[in-house]
Amino acid sequence: MTILPAHPVDVLLLLTRADHLLLALREGTGYADGQWNLPSGKLEHGEHAITAIVREAGEEIGVRLSPSEPQLVTTVHHRNASGLARVGLAFAVAFDQSRHGEPVNAEPHKCAKIAWFPADMLPTNTYPYTAACVRAFRDRAPFVLSGWS
Template identity: 65%
Template sequence: MAGTPLHPVDVLLLLTSGKRVLLGLRAGTGYADGQWNLPSGKLELGEDAIDAVVRESREEIGIALDGGEVRAVATVQHRGRSGLVRLGLAFAAEHDPGRHGEPFNAEPHKCARIGWFPRTRLPAETFPSSAACVRAYLDDSRFVRSG
């Protein structure tokens, strides 16, 4: 019998503004540097997924989301080059500057810059699991594989 699998769980935010989505350009981490990524992070031990996406949004892009504003839109299974499988829970929220504040690069040691992009024309350098989440959101797919 194989050992118990340990799959990291990520939470990802599709922060939209009309037909645009916010992405951050990874830098200085040694993982996916030079690629655009949705604001995201790992679910911490014992943490609720909605609390995690609210926390990651505050930590990465400095916005104040309320857990009641985000809705689950997709699950992505990403297999990296190493073969490790990660599960990502993607949530969406429409940006409201009055309630959330303006997004900014709150982690310049991990992110070179942030930017808004058309949801249907992501940069070529978008990380595969982030691109898969956006496609799933647009196609109203609940589960998608990446990598």
């Protein structure tokens, strides 16, 4: 019997402000708590990637994105320490407060706080999946593997 892969598809937002990125500190989820990550989430049934990244931006950080703004900058095939794999589509948007509104921690039950960090100096407790997305974005790499030997 052949086992078919089941890789969730994530959308991750690289919201940039000059040379900084917005990150969220996970808390209370039981997954990667205490680590910084990009605003992100999984595709929902019947949803396309642009709708998903626009939805996640609003749900997680209260930012209003136009569907024409997110630009796909990299794809990351990530495998976590327990061997579960996922595919991440990372989209970049240059932050403009007049268009997007001020980012807020819109999910305090899942997130301790949000903060801007220099893209080349991420916190040491940045989740590896996020770090891989940021590295690929900075290196302009269209595809990277993360967590694979």
